[in-house]
Amino acid sequence: MSYDDVEIEDMEWNDELQAYTYPCPCGDLFQITKEDLKLGEEIARCPSCTLYITVVYNIEDFIDKKPIKPFEPSKQQSLTVA
Secondary structure (H helix, E strand, O other): OOEEEHHHHEEEEEOOOOEEEEEEOOOOEEEEEEHHHHHOOOOOOOOOOOOEEEOOOOHHHHHOOOOOOOOOOOOOOEEEEE
């Protein structure tokens, strides 16, 4: 069972860890990466104890929203060989 439910807005981005963090009662930090969030992961674990939290967030905020270009066949060009 999750120790707590925490909104992503209540977590802090840690550049050193490259993860969102939240204080754990043991003194360490719960951690979850952007890559985990993109994959739909919602559990942030503490590396020092067995506790974990459920991160409440909108997955659409973490998915790349680059438009997918339709495949266009290459245009053939004539080449003159001497």
